[in-house]
Amino acid sequence: MRKTTFPAILATFVLCFAFWVLLTWSFTMQELIAGGVVSLAVALFSARFFIHEKAFWFANPAKFFSGLFYWLCIFPIELVKANLNMAKICFTGCKKINPGIVKVPVDLQSEYGQAALANSITLTPGTITMETAEEDGQNYFYIHWIDVTAPSGKEAGDAIKGTLEKGLRRVWK
Amino acid sequence: MTALRIVIDVLIAISAIFALAGTIGVLKMPDAFSRMQASTCIPTLGTICALLGALLYAIFFKNGDAGSAVKIAVICLLILVTNPIGSHILAKGAYKAGIRPEKKMETDDLGRDLYD
Structure with missing residues (x-):
């Protein structure tokens, strides 16, 4: 099993959160915090299946x-x-x-x-x-x-x- | 505004033409893999042109309805990301399950190297 690295988690989190915002398209604090918590949980579990290389190549x-x-x-x-x-x-x-x-x-x-x-x-x-x-x-x-x-x-x-x-x-x- | 309306209508007409082409291909192609190839016309130009038309409509005729516009863009993106994975795995699965075209294929490197 590959190790989870911090940039991989960050990149997955940003992706999930961007999708959440795009799908809900409402900017109340409550929705944003709920989306952040869910995205972080998803990122923690799935980053190692997702990203094995340099996550921020587009920098x-x-x-x-x-x-x-x-x-x-x-x-x-x-x-x-x-x-x-x-x-x-x-x-x-x-x-x-x-x-x-x-x-x-x-x-x-x-x-x-x-x-x-x-x-x-x-x-x-x-x-x-x-x-x-x-x-x-x-x-x-x-x-x-x-x-x-x-x-x-x-x-x-x-x-x-x-x-x-x-x-x-x-x-x- | 009329010119824009014509552009939108033309985009949707193009999408209908390509969807028709894909459907004819699915019905008339001789074997499973070729049918899968023809069906790729539908989600690419067929859907993208229709969604582009809908996007223009949402932006210019609905007073910049950001919610609809963004949702249309997300649909487009999701189709483009998920469709190739689906057809790739369908083709591979069909080949693994032993489906072969009736007429022998021109070259069949996959069968030569991995399965037969």
């Missing part, structure tokens, strides 16, 4: 702004492109598909980075991350791809996640 402005750029600019463009592609396949009768599961190498070491990349891949229509694996220090994703156009390995990786990974590598190594 570095360069990383913060490249993260913002990724989530507001790079990722939505990829999302719209993939959505248009998928809509085209669906409206033309779902005939031109060629599904398969490919194994692609991933150049991210950090847990946050891998989670963000896997979720981004799954959110874009046409690709779903099914499994992760580590072999000899190199991380791999198994990705179900609706239209396999490149052989497994680096080429498929570039076709699926080239832009996404480049954007994420500026935030997490």
Whole structure:
């Protein structure tokens, strides 16, 4: 079992409390104190499952702004492109598909980075991350791809996640 | 205000089109994994465009109703965070339970390495 660190508890507490405030959206003292107590309890118990690395990576402005750029600019463009592609396949009768599961190498070491990349891949229509694996220090994703156009390995990786990974590598190594 | 109203209506129309595309995909795709792929259209552009329209409506036509606007933003965020985890675990579970497409897949590295 991993140890609970103070920054991890603090970060989880801030997240829970922010959600509480957003959901209730009332600023009376009573509500805020109740939310604080509940968030603290949740943070104490769940921080060690949640955060295993540096909790306040976004305190570095360069990383913060490249993260913002990724989530507001790079990722939505990829999302719209993939959505248009998928809509085209669906409206033309779902005939031109060629599904398969490919194994692609991933150049991210950090847990946050891998989670963000896997979720981004799954959110874009046409690709779903099914499994992760580590072999000899190199991380791999198994990705179900609706239209396999490149052989497994680096080429498929570039076709699926080239832009996404480049954007994420500026935030997490 | 009319221009804004048109923007909102167009956003909701776009969301309806993508939801329709996803639904057609779910009904017509040949196997479980491809159906799951097509359904990803619905929670991404389908929901996001509708919620964006609702957000604009709440801000500009309801006199800046902060409660509704924030709740819409939270719904959007929660869908974006939880949906990929759900489809990831569904796909993995289906594969583990032995579901395979009828037509053989182009490449199947997961089966080669881990399960078959």
